[in-house]
Amino acid sequence: MTIIRRLTLTTIAALSAFSFAPASWAQEKTDFKVAWSIYVGWMPWGYAADTGIVDKWAEEYGISIEVTQFNDYVESINQYTAGGYDAVTLTNMDGLSIPSAGGVDTTAVIVGDFSDGNDAVFIKGAGGLADIVGRDVNLVEFSVSHYLLARALDSVGLSERDVKVINTADPDMVGAFQTADVTAMVTWNPMVSEIVALPDAVKVFDSSQISGEIIDLMVANTDVLADNPKFGQALAGIWYETAALMTSDTEEGAAARAAMGAASGTDQAGFEAQMAATKLFADPAEAVAFTSSSELGATMDLVRAFLFDKGLLTPGATSQDAIGIELPDGTILGDTDNVKFRFDNTYMQMAVDGAL
Amino acid sequence: MRLINQQLSAPLATALKFAPFALLIFAYLLGSAARLAENPNDKLLPAMSSIAAAVDLMAFTPDRRTGDYLLWTDTWSSLKRLSAGLGISTVLALIIGIGVGILPFLRALLVPFVNFVSMVPPLALLPVLFISMGLGEASKIALIVIGVAPIMIRDLAQTVLALPREQIVKAETLSASSWLIALRIVLPQVMPRLLSSLRLQLGPAFLFLIAAEAISADSGLGYRIFLVRRYLSMDVIFPYVAWITFLAASADFAIDRLRRRLFPWSELEGSR
Numbered sequence: 001m002t003i004i005r006r007l008t009l010t011t012i013a014a015l016s017a018f019s020f021a022p023a024s025w026a027q028e029k030t031d032f033k034v035a036w037s038i039y040v041g042w043m044p045w046g047y048a049a050d051t052g053i054v055d056k057w058a059e060e061y062g063i064s065i066e067v068t069q070f071n072d073y074v075e076s077i078n079q080y081t082a083g084g085y086d087a088v089t090l091t092n093m094d095g096l097s098i099p100s101a102g103g104v105d106t107t108a109v110i111v112g113d114f115s116d117g118n119d120a121v122f123i124k125g126a127g128g129l130a131d132i133v134g135r136d137v138n139l140v141e142f143s144v145s146h147y148l149l150a151r152a153l154d155s156v157g158l159s160e161r162d163v164k165v166i167n168t169a170d171p172d173m174v175g176a177f178q179t180a181d182v183t184a185m186v187t188w189n190p191m192v193s194e195i196v197a198l199p200d201a202v203k204v205f206d207s208s209q210i211s212g213e214i215i216d217l218m219v220a221n222t223d224v225l226a227d228n229p230k231f232g233q234a235l236a237g238i239w240y241e242t243a244a245l246m247t248s249d250t251e252e253g254a255a256a257r258a259a260m261g262a263a264s265g266t267d268q269a270g271f272e273a274q275m276a277a278t279k280l281f282a283d284p285a286e287a288v289a290f291t292s293s294s295e296l297g298a299t300m301d302l303v304r305a306f307l308f309d310k311g312l313l314t315p316g317a318t319s320q321d322a323i324g325i326e327l328p329d330g331t332i333l334g335d336t337d338n339v340k341f342r343f344d345n346t347y348m349q350m351a352v353d354g355a356l
Numbered sequence: 357m358r359l360i361n362q363q364l365s366a367p368l369a370t371a372l373k374f375a376p377f378a379l380l381i382f383a384y385l386l387g388s389a390a391r392l393a394e395n396p397n398d399k400l401l402p403a404m405s406s407i408a409a410a411v412d413l414m415a416f417t418p419d420r421r422t423g424d425y426l427l428w429t430d431t432w433s434s435l436k437r438l439s440a441g442l443g444i445s446t447v448l449a450l451i452i453g454i455g456v457g458i459l460p461f462l463r464a465l466l467v468p469f470v471n472f473v474s475m476v477p478p479l480a481l482l483p484v485l486f487i488s489m490g491l492g493e494a495s496k497i498a499l500i501v502i503g504v505a506p507i508m509i510r511d512l513a514q515t516v517l518a519l520p521r522e523q524i525v526k527a528e529t530l531s532a533s534s535w536l537i538a539l540r541i542v543l544p545q546v547m548p549r550l551l552s553s554l555r556l557q558l559g560p561a562f563l564f565l566i567a568a569e570a571i572s573a574d575s576g577l578g579y580r581i582f583l584v585r586r587y588l589s590m591d592v593i594f595p596y597v598a599w600i601t602f603l604a605a606s607a608d609f610a611i612d613r614l615r616r617r618l619f620p621w622s623e624l625e626g627s628r
Contacts, residue, residue: 074585074586078585078588081399081400081588082400082588097587098586098587098588101397101399101587102395102397102398102399102587102588103395103396103397103398103399104395104397138491138572140586141583141586142583142586142587143586164574165574166491166572166573166574167572167573167574167579167582167583168491168571168572169570169571169572172483172486172571172572175483175486175487176486176487176491176572178487179486179487179490179491180490181490181491181492182490182491311420312587314397340397
């Protein structure tokens with residue numbers, strides 16, 4: 001019996017060396033992989049990779065950073081959660097429900113922006129939000145759209161019981177809105193700007209009404225970051241250089257916006273319209289102030305309550321406290337023994353102090 | 357003795373049958389244990405106990421929100437779509453296949469068209485279907501029909517054309533009309549092939565079903581897989597994949613049994 005046991009354990013140890021073993025458990029290292037996907041607040045990462053800003057900062061810290069674009073947002077998060085990437089772009093809600101709920105301790109290195117109108121609820125025909133009662137609502141289930149719908153319904157005293165949610169893939173939203181059986185929809189940009197232009201579309205709620213609750217982040221594996229602070233510093237350097245460039249009112253700034261617009265399937269004007277619906281933190285001081293404010297805790301509290309209600313906070317979670325969320329001032333929401341999601345001001349503060 | 361003449365003893369044959377399955381499960385268990393040792397909350401290769409808990413939750417516990425048993429409502433929605441799609445395809449294949457096979461007029465009219473249509477990649481048509489037929493059941497069933505029917509029609513027309521010409525001539529000498537020949541000579545002989553053709557199309561039909569459900573649905577096996585993929589719930593995905601495989605294998609087996617039952621003579625030709 002002991003022989004079998006020892007044999008099994010040895011085989012397990014041998015197998016764990018195979019590719020399934022996560023890449024990100026290493027200690028100090030020099031090669032890092034970052035995943036990002038197309039979204040207005042994340043386009044700077046792709047632009048920085050294309051124009052050499054990434055390499056410049058990586059060289060400065062003596063590391064190398066490989067930036068990969070994913071056409072599928074969820075797949076990029078899943079790859080990060082599985083250990084294939086050291087950092088990924090995601091929203092505060094998906095960060096909590098995918099990597100953190102999957103046991104991967106994740107730290108928000110950069111709070112890049114929050115949605116300030118980029119996500120919206122539409123209904124067909126004239127009327128207001130209350131007319132949504134009894135309708136089928138097409139949206140990507142369990143995404144920030146679902147959260148926005150829950151917050152919108154809440155704001156007029158309704159609940160999800162009053163509507164029926166139909167899961168619909170995001171690339172098909174614009175087409176779907178034009179079919180007769182779709183009468184209500186929740187989606188994000190660039191689809192929002194397409195749908196607004198349709199004749200019978202009425203925007204009844206958008207993310208500017210829950211300002212600061214849908215936050216776009218660059219997160220990294222906490223263990224990797226702890227062992228390699230240079231990686232965090234390089235990320236901050238890349239972000240603030242690119243963000244300053246894209247918000248500047250210069251020829252280079254316009255060229256950057258045009259390039260990011262083209263990369264996201266629109267043009268400079270379309271991209272600037274999306275930027276207008278996004279509160280981009282190009283100034284690190286603003287980002288630090290936002291992350292340090294007490295409102296962030298209140299937002300994360302709403303988000304985890306939503307996720308718990310949908311059963312997305314680890315299977316078998318008995319309360320919304322199942323996962324601990326650490327805020328920059330050290331306060332912990334939820335289980336202090338299971339902190340898996342952290343907001344960390346360190347690297348953004350270094351940008352403020354000019355210490356990068 | 358040559359390897360090709362090897363006689364396997366009954367116990368060895370049985371052991372070999374189960375070996376690949378056992379190996380697969382063993383490899384999974386090892387990989388899962390290795391990942392869970394690193395991170396107890398890992399979702400990629402969940403432990404059998406979490407899979408069991410997920411099965412219990414999906415199949416035997418009413419949903420908190422709707423009170424439905426999710427696995428069964430998903431199965432029911434998917435099977436309705438699948439049987440509608442395959443049913444329509446089978447009827448089309450039977451009528452058009454025989455028509456094309458025996459009538460030169462229809463052959464000239466439809467063969468190039470069907471051959472052409474059968475080359476359209478159905479998944480590429482999906483956005484068009486959703487916009488023209490809406491996001492409801494019609495577009496999902498249509499996708500299955502477009503994907504499956506042309507191949508079945510071609511297969512059946514080939515079968516009709518391969519019937520010995522002598523049989524038709526013989527029937528003509530006995531003064532049978534075209535209609536009678538279709539009904540009494542051709543139809544009985546192509547029925548077993550129709551069922552075999554249906555069996556072969558089960559796999560593609562499931563593929564189209566899942567693709568359609570991934571885009572827009574509120575229940576269904578493919579819907580659930582693509583929904584829980586959003587938070588990497590492999591503990592739900594693995595049982596669903598196993599269940600879909602089981603459903604497809606059962607349908608395959610049942611159709612084959614039906615063919616043998618209805619057309620015992622088709623077995624004589626060795627068309628196993």
